[in-house]
Amino acid sequence: MELQEYFNEIVRNVDMEIQNRLKGDVKGLYEASYHLFTAGGKRLRPLVVVSVANVLGGDINRAYLAATAVEILHNFTLIHDDIMDQDTIRRGVPTVHVKWGVPMAILAGDLLHAKAFEVLSDALKGLENDRIFLGFSEFAKSTEIIAEGQTMDMEFENRNDVTEVEYIKMIEKKTAQLFSCSAFLGALISKANDYFLDKAKILGLKMGTAFQIVDDILGLTAEEKDLGKPVYSDIRESKKTILLIRALNEASESEKKTIMEGLGSKDPEKIRKAAEIVKNLSLDYAYSLAEKLAEEANRIIEEWDSNTSIGGKALKYLVELTVKRRK
Amino acid sequence: MELQEYFNEIVRNVDMEIQNRLKGDVKGLYEASYHLFTAGGKRLRPLVVVSVANVLGGDINRAYLAATAVEILHNFTLIHDDIMDQDTIRRGVPTVHVKWGVPMAILAGDLLHAKAFEVLSDALKGLENDRIFLGFSEFAKSTEIIAEGQTMDMEFENRNDVTEVEYIKMIEKKTAQLFSCSAFLGALISKANDYFLDKAKILGLKMGTAFQIVDDILGLTAEEKDLGKPVYSDIRESKKTILLIRALNEASESEKKTIMEGLGSKDPEKIRKAAEIVKNLSLDYAYSLAEKLAEEANRIIEEWDSNTSIGGKALKYLVELTVKRRK
Numbered sequence: 001m002e003l004q005e006y007f008n009e010i011v012r013n014v015d016m017e018i019q020n021r022l023k024g025d026v027k028g029l030y031e032a033s034y035h036l037f038t039a040g041g042k043r044l045r046p047l048v049v050v051s052v053a054n055v056l057g058g059d060i061n062r063a064y065l066a067a068t069a070v071e072i073l074h075n076f077t078l079i080h081d082d083i084m085d086q087d088t089i090r091r092g093v094p095t096v097h098v099k100w101g102v103p104m105a106i107l108a109g110d111l112l113h114a115k116a117f118e119v120l121s122d123a124l125k126g127l128e129n130d131r132i133f134l135g136f137s138e139f140a141k142s143t144e145i146i147a148e149g150q151t152m153d154m155e156f157e158n159r160n161d162v163t164e165v166e167y168i169k170m171i172e173k174k175t176a177q178l179f180s181c182s183a184f185l186g187a188l189i190s191k192a193n194d195y196f197l198d199k200a201k202i203l204g205l206k207m208g209t210a211f212q213i214v215d216d217i218l219g220l221t222a223e224e225k226d227l228g229k230p231v232y233s234d235i236r237e238s239k240k241t242i243l244l245i246r247a248l249n250e251a252s253e254s255e256k257k258t259i260m261e262g263l264g265s266k267d268p269e270k271i272r273k274a275a276e277i278v279k280n281l282s283l284d285y286a287y288s289l290a291e292k293l294a295e296e297a298n299r300i301i302e303e304w305d306s307n308t309s310i311g312g313k314a315l316k317y318l319v320e321l322t323v324k325r326r327k
Numbered sequence: 328m329e330l331q332e333y334f335n336e337i338v339r340n341v342d343m344e345i346q347n348r349l350k351g352d353v354k355g356l357y358e359a360s361y362h363l364f365t366a367g368g369k370r371l372r373p374l375v376v377v378s379v380a381n382v383l384g385g386d387i388n389r390a391y392l393a394a395t396a397v398e399i400l401h402n403f404t405l406i407h408d409d410i411m412d413q414d415t416i417r418r419g420v421p422t423v424h425v426k427w428g429v430p431m432a433i434l435a436g437d438l439l440h441a442k443a444f445e446v447l448s449d450a451l452k453g454l455e456n457d458r459i460f461l462g463f464s465e466f467a468k469s470t471e472i473i474a475e476g477q478t479m480d481m482e483f484e485n486r487n488d489v490t491e492v493e494y495i496k497m498i499e500k501k502t503a504q505l506f507s508c509s510a511f512l513g514a515l516i517s518k519a520n521d522y523f524l525d526k527a528k529i530l531g532l533k534m535g536t537a538f539q540i541v542d543d544i545l546g547l548t549a550e551e552k553d554l555g556k557p558v559y560s561d562i563r564e565s566k567k568t569i570l571l572i573r574a575l576n577e578a579s580e581s582e583k584k585t586i587m588e589g590l591g592s593k594d595p596e597k598i599r600k601a602a603e604i605v606k607n608l609s610l611d612y613a614y615s616l617a618e619k620l621a622e623e624a625n626r627i628i629e630e631w632d633s634n635t636s637i638g639g640k641a642l643k644y645l646v647e648l649t650v651k652r653r654k
Contacts, residue, residue, distance in 0.1 A: 024471075024475065025475065026475040026478045026479060028478060028482065029474060029475060029478040080433050080434075080437060083429070083430070083433060084429075084430035084433060084434070102410070102411075102429075103410070103411035103481055104478070104481075106407050106410060106411060106433060106436075107407075107411070107474045107477055107478055109433075109437075110407060110436075110440065110470065110474050111470075111471055111474040111475075113437065113440055113441070113470070114440070114467045114468075114470035114471045114474070115467070115471060117444055117463065117466075117467045118463075118464060118467035118468065118471070121460055121463045121464055121467065125460060129456060129459075132456075132459060133448055133452060136444065136445075136448045136463070137445060137448055139444075140441045140442070140444045140445035140448065141441075141445065143437065143438075143440075143441035144351075144438055144441045144442060144445070147356060147434045147437050147438040147441070148351065148352070148353040148356060148438075150434055151353045151355060151356040151431070151434055152353060154430055154431075155355065
């Protein structure tokens with residue numbers, strides 16, 4: 001089977017499950033909850049869940065359910081993040097709070113959050129008792145960790161002394177944790193042993209960290225039409241990305257001044273000037289970090305699979321995509 | 328054991344469990360999550376969980392955990408509701424979004440939501456497989472139903488033709504569902520059979536519906552210091568309570584005009600005049616509704632327990648309190 005066909009099949013099944021799960025009497029609420037799913041998205045996390053399950057011999061239908069739970073959880077966090085960051089565009093469409101107002105967007109996120117647990121419950125049915133609790137606990141803790149990461153991200157906006165170590169800690173929580181949980185669930189429903197479960201978590205963590213670093217890079221380098229949202233918003237919102245942290249460390253006094261003038265500014269020219277300097281001083285470094293993480297992820301995949309299963313090929317492709325993507 | 332002592336013991340145990348569960352590195356987030364717990368609250372839902380478990384012979388420590396899960400879930404909904412309703416005071420203290428801002432309040436609610444599932448998971452450990460899934464599914468569905476109820480409540484603010492049937496449906500979702508889930512969990516962890524589980528749900532539903540009706544009454548009749556929040560806020564926010572619906576149905580044309588002038592108004596005098604008419608036309612009716620529901624709840628308690636166990640006495644007292652309370 002071709003890789004693209006393999007991915008399409010997963011996305012089709014997960015999207016169908018999502019659609020079936022998001023039906024209810026209170027129409028406005030379900031429309032708001034379903035909005036971002038219809039606007040595209042890469043479904044990366046579901047692809048990770050199902051591909052890990054493929055490599056480790058898990059049941060495919062159970063994998064689709066776990067993948068659906070993760071994607072629903074992810075979209076809940078997107079809806080709430082957009083409110084907090086006051087972002088107006090995502091995936092090229094108005095964000096939920098722009099279209100339905102903040103109260104409905106809060107409720108839509110809450111609905112998806114609960115729905116994710118409901119779907120997870122179905123994914124875990126039939127597993128052994130201690131594995132069921134392990135699944136629930138990892139899923140709940142992931143959400144808590146994501147909230148911690150998002151809090152750190154916001155707190156960092158008001159600080160100019162954020163270190164690279166703090167940044168990595170923050171994106172591990174905010175972004176990588178859900179990739180980690182995705183790979184873990186793929187392994188859990190495959191009845192993998194504890195050693196494999198731990199390796200799956202690490203694989204997801206490396207992949208997710210690389211993904212966020214590249215996300216931060218693309219926020220400075222991609223075209224608005226590819227990004228699906230305005231460029232340079234990280235500079236405008238004074239987000240402490242690895243690029244900014246590295247650039248501030250490397251900058252001369254005058255460069256530093258230009259960067260600081262752009263941070264949190266409303267002036268497009270000041271923002272652009274700051275962005276240019278940040279790019280010059282940090283791009284190579286940020287890419288090399290992401291590539292190192294990708295290599296580490298690849299080593300785990302190779303330990304599991306010597307390039308024979310479609311799931312193994314899929315995971316290697318996803319790791320490559322994480323670093324090489326342009327949007 | 329005296330009833331008050333029995334209740335104190337439950338509250339002490341649940342509060343200790345809540346405190347132990349809400350510790351974490353990201354300080355601001357955990358402080359915001361813990362804020363409302365420190366400001367009092369009646370812990371009614373935990374008392375229901377533990378008392379039902381007492382009547383039906385459930386394990387007390389498991390009951391404390393289930394009660395903690397419910398109380399944490401309840402406080403998550405309060406934090407998010409206060410953002411949506413733009414309420415500034417609850418339990419006599421500033422609401423979370425007033426004290427920490429909307430973004431942190433959204434995250435604090437999300438953290439508590441996930442934490443509730445984590446604690447529930449511990450409460451269900453050791454039960455039979457199908458009962459574990461029943462517990463998770465009821466808990467997740469309850470949150471979805473609460474979100475539906477809150478959506479209806481908001482949608483009703485823009486309508487003047489809400490019927491009594493619609494109101495009851497809305498408060499069953501918004502408020503009574505979590506009482507229903509509380510009684511259900513008390514029965515579930517007691518390994519009750521399906522018949523008892525259903526009865527527990529109905530008991531909670533009746534009690535919760537009565538509770539919300541009386542809540543709406545107190546919003547018009549209580550003193551601000553007892554209420555812990557401003558009086559007449561339902562009139563100011565144009566909330567379609569049973570009192571308003573009944574009053575609009577019974578009012579003369581001139582009374583109707585005065586009521587409509589008060590709804591959503593910022594003028595304290597107009598609000599007060601509207602409130603007086605609403606009270607005159609609806610208080611007896613609303614109380615008689617609440618009392619009827621309380622009687623129905625009592626019949627279920629008497630079916631379970633002929634006034635011998637402390638849990639049975641506690642439940643009867645709680646039903647009475649629901650209707651007779653003054654704050």
